[in-house]
Amino acid sequence: MSVETAVPIPLLHSTVLEWYAAHARDLPWRAPEATPWAVMVSEFMLQQTPVKRVLPAYTAWLERWPTPAALAADAPGEAVRMWGRLGYPRRALRLHAAATAITERHGGEVPDDHAELLALPGVGEYTAAAVASFAFRRRHAVLDTNVRRVFARVVDAVEYPPTATTAAERRTATALLPEADETAATWAVAVMELGALVCTARTPRCGGCPVAAMCAWRLAGSPPYEGPPRRGQTYAGTDRQVRGKLLAVLREAHGEVSQAELDAVWHEPVQRARALDGLVADGLVEPVAQGVYRLPGAPAAG
DNA sequence: CATACGTGGGC
DNA sequence: TGCCCAAGTAT
Incomplete structure (x- = not known):
């Protein structure tokens, strides 16, 4: 059928x-003057974050980084800081990486091709289609x-x-x-x-x-859902919560943070260490020295 | 394919 | 008060 x-x-x-x-709704990323980069920024921010919370962050972000090249020229840690409390901060890192790739591989212009978009960090099936459709009016x-x-x-x-x-x-x-x-x-x-x-x-x-x-x-009479239970997202007491607390300290400190400051956010040392290790592994936090951390800076020039 | 990954608002 | 949900992606 x-x-x-x-x-x-x-x-x-x-x-x-x-x-x-x-x-x-009259949303800024739908305005005729919204650039493809603006549309892409909005799509990253809207991945799992409600419109209402995205609005102010979107405006501030584009004011600071109106082009991919502008963002790529700044440290990834600055992107993580500007991300603020939107959640899932790996998106900030990926948006920075996408800006870098656009600057290096596409002459600073957001590509209009679905496959090229899909190849960018943090761009999956949905976001590639959304940018191609909304920014470039592709089918x-x-x-x-x-x-x-x-x-x-x-x-x-x-x-x-x-x-x-x-x-x-x-x-x-x-x-x-x-x-x-x-x-x-x-x-x-x-x-x-x-x-x-x-x-x-x-x-x-x-x-x-x-x-x-x-x-x-x-x-059909609006029959209720009958499939398997839609599993909710657990949060309280998980590594995610600890990661969030740790990163909040790093975000609000402009510069380096000591182990003691990080230790204060969570009582349980094993989980705390695991969460911090995870943040470092994800590139969201950079160890500077023994017991000293910061948001990731620009790679050493070379 | 299931799971990890933040944060906050609505009911 | 909790539980559910919000323009997903990467592994």
């Missing part, structure tokens, strides 16, 4: 696109958690998509992609917006949904 037979695609397109035209299936949820409901009549992206989901997304590049690019961001504002994970606002009348899940 093909997607084409189950969903009136032209009607779906026009309905979602009209809804988007009327209800899209790509953009499958993020919002889009996957919308398609799961509208097309597959289930409340939630599978844990990991499947080939079937890619087929569906591709089959639903409008033909024209420009339309496909707007479609991608429009479906994402619908998932973010209306077709939400917890309590979808089906009453205000423009496609409720053609939503397979809705038409």
